[in-house]
Amino acid sequence: MTQRFGDEPALELVPRFKDQGYSADQVRQRREWLERRLGIALPLSGACAIPTLEMRGNIENPIGAAQIPLGVAGPLRVNGMHATGTFYVPLATTEGALVRSYERGMAMLTRAGGVVTRVYADGNVVVPSFLFDSVEDAYRFAAELPDRFAAIKAEAESTTRHGRLDRLVPHAVGRTVLVAFHYYTADAQGMNMIVQATDRAARWLVAGGLAPRYQIFSGMSSEKRASGYLFGGVKGKKVVAGARIPAAVLAAYMRVSPQTIANVWRHTAIGHFQAGSLGFNAHYANGLTALFIACGQDVANVANAAVGITDLEVTAEGDLYASVTLPSLTVATVGGGTALGTGLECLTMLGCAGSGHAAKLAEIFAATVLAGELSMAAAIGSGEFVSAHEEYGRNRPREHGD
Numbered sequence: 001m002t003q004r005f006g007d008e009p010a011l012e013l014v015p016r017f018k019d020q021g022y023s024a025d026q027v028r029q030r031r032e033w034l035e036r037r038l039g040i041a042l043p044l045s046g047a048c049a050i051p052t053l054e055m056r057g058n059i060e061n062p063i064g065a066a067q068i069p070l071g072v073a074g075p076l077r078v079n080g081m082h083a084t085g086t087f088y089v090p091l092a093t094t095e096g097a098l099v100r101s102y103e104r105g106m107a108m109l110t111r112a113g114g115v116v117t118r119v120y121a122d123g124n125v126v127v128p129s130f131l132f133d134s135v136e137d138a139y140r141f142a143a144e145l146p147d148r149f150a151a152i153k154a155e156a157e158s159t160t161r162h163g164r165l166d167r168l169v170p171h172a173v174g175r176t177v178l179v180a181f182h183y184y185t186a187d188a189q190g191m192n193m194i195v196q197a198t199d200r201a202a203r204w205l206v207a208g209g210l211a212p213r214y215q216i217f218s219g220m221s222s223e224k225r226a227s228g229y230l231f232g233g234v235k236g237k238k239v240v241a242g243a244r245i246p247a248a249v250l251a252a253y254m255r256v257s258p259q260t261i262a263n264v265w266r267h268t269a270i271g272h273f274q275a276g277s278l279g280f281n282a283h284y285a286n287g288l289t290a291l292f293i294a295c296g297q298d299v300a301n302v303a304n305a306a307v308g309i310t311d312l313e314v315t316a317e318g319d320l321y322a323s324v325t326l327p328s329l330t331v332a333t334v335g336g337g338t339a340l341g342t343g344l345e346c347l348t349m350l351g352c353a354g355s356g357h358a359a360k361l362a363e364i365f366a367a368t369v370l371a372g373e374l375s376m377a378a379a380i381g382s383g384e385f386v387s388a389h390e391e392y393g394r395n396r397p398r399e400h401g402d
Helices: 024-038 098-111 135-157 191-207 247-254 258-275 284-294 299-305 341-349 358-382 385-392
Strands: 070-080 084-092 115-126 129-131 164-173 176-184 213-215 236-245 309-314 320-329
Touching: 070 098, 070 341, 070 358, 084 098, 084 284, 084 341, 084 358, 098 236, 098 247, 098 284, 098 358, 115 191, 115 358, 135 164, 135 176, 135 191, 176 191, 191 213, 236 247, 236 299, 236 358, 247 258, 247 358, 258 309, 258 320, 258 358, 284 299, 284 341, 284 358, 299 320, 309 358, 320 358
Parallel strands: 070 115
Antiparallel strands: 070 084, 115 176, 115 236, 129 176, 129 213, 164 176, 236 320, 309 320
């Protein structure tokens, strides 16, 4: 497919087909076009186990599927309000030593009695900007919002069967009012759903003369970005996971004492302060990315989900109490890639496929993150971090003839 503008050279566009090209034959034709265009072969990309017609709504211009190694770690005992039992957790990654490290933490936590998990908040947020001609007009709009809530809620919810507008929180900046539309989205991540609902409500406000104009995104909601707003903004699920690990169990699995791990926590906190980090954790992004890829989540949400706080402290009895707090864990069990290919299989592995399981999934994710934090802290404290990566994480190219 070519496209020409005036005297400019024609652009070689990717074949799209009239119906957008999701049949197996059209996907093959598109891939073969690319192979001819670049002079390469893509046999593994074409060896796709996902029915191509099921990709509609998840991707455009499909040529096949990417493959990434999938491992499993466990057992992980979770004592939550939504997740209760022993789980074997799928992790999709190409980082050697990652699965083994998380598994070490899981086994220790299970031996210690498991991880307690709690979901404190559950929602999603969109923050449009309403733009006014004066500070007086902006103030009047913000002051009147509570009286208009019922009507705004009705407009927003007219676009969705699943989203529920819970509250509005105005933030005035000069003559601009940023309005946080907070929704409950059930088992969906729901960003597209609540943006549509918010746009409907904002158009109603403008049509009624309550605001002269608006912009649907202000950036305040921190969608797929790290920010301080996430700690109190309730974007996704706020989940806390914690466990008491007896000193003897810690020594048996990690070869360190509670005081050694607490010292690692303290000294790395100094580094985080010096760096100006948002929150404090060792590597939430590692485990979350592997979980997101495995379980069909929107991977870019790792940017906000990985903002959080790890706490490691020695108890009065000389044991270790460890916890992680994830204020913006955006996970889902319906929609997106959750019903597609291996994403569905991995959710099924966790007993989290389909409606009614998003909070359970969030608790399992938080417990997994705790396991990874403990394993990394112990590896640093025992001096084994480098040797562990040398043993499990080196992917040396094979020499010809091997």
